[in-house]
Amino acid sequence: MIEVRIRLKWKGVLCFIAWVIIICSSSVFAEEKYKLDISEIEKKPYNLNGYAEFRPVLNVVDRDAALYKLKFYNRDEGKTTGEYNFKFLIDGSYEKDIARLFLRLSYDLNYINASWSDNLKPYEASLSLKPSPSLTLDIGKKTLKWGKGYAWNPVAFIDRPKDPDEPDLALEGFWVISADYIRSFP
Numbered sequence: 001m002i003e004v005r006i007r008l009k010w011k012g013v014l015c016f017i018a019w020v021i022i023i024c025s026s027s028v029f030a031e032e033k034y035k036l037d038i039s040e041i042e043k044k045p046y047n048l049n050g051y052a053e054f055r056p057v058l059n060v061v062d063r064d065a066a067l068y069k070l071k072f073y074n075r076d077e078g079k080t081t082g083e084y085n086f087k088f089l090i091d092g093s094y095e096k097d098i099a100r101l102f103l104r105l106s107y108d109l110n111y112i113n114a115s116w117s118d119n120l121k122p123y124e125a126s127l128s129l130k131p132s133p134s135l136t137l138d139i140g141k142k143t144l145k146w147g148k149g150y151a152w153n154p155v156a157f158i159d160r161p162k163d164p165d166e167p168d169l170a171l172e173g174f175w176v177i178s179a180d181y182i183r184s185f186p
Helices: 002-029 066-071
Strands: 046-060 080-096 099-112 115-132 135-142 174-181
Touching: 080 115
Parallel strands: none
Antiparallel strands: 046 080, 080 099, 099 115, 115 135, 135 174
């Protein structure tokens, strides 16, 4: 009985040692030579981001309700009505020398009650010029960031109302002309 336990213990130790050797040797030989490709780290003059969202909704209606009879007076919609909501948000920028052009578009497409509706809204569209490191000129529609408030900010005098569920949601900006001049005094 003792001899069987010793054999099993040694077999376990030998299996563990073999496993450690295999893992260590495979990681040593898996090394690859370092290659530097400058095009991968160079800053591109353009940037394009965005997302698409699809949100289907199924409504179960009460056919005996007064609101159903008012809304669907001459037609029978059945027990359920469907609605399809699409949202696309695209933002892009292009930089050339001292100029930077930025554009953020929101497009909503909805299919409700057998009719399509759409809405294209520019959230931001601005041109920024930086003739020197201390001077920046901006013109266009921009979202202004003030203070450090998360869902509510008491010092955000020029700000649209935020959605408490999504405070970082890209909101529509204001048409502004601004200039920033930064200088250090000795």
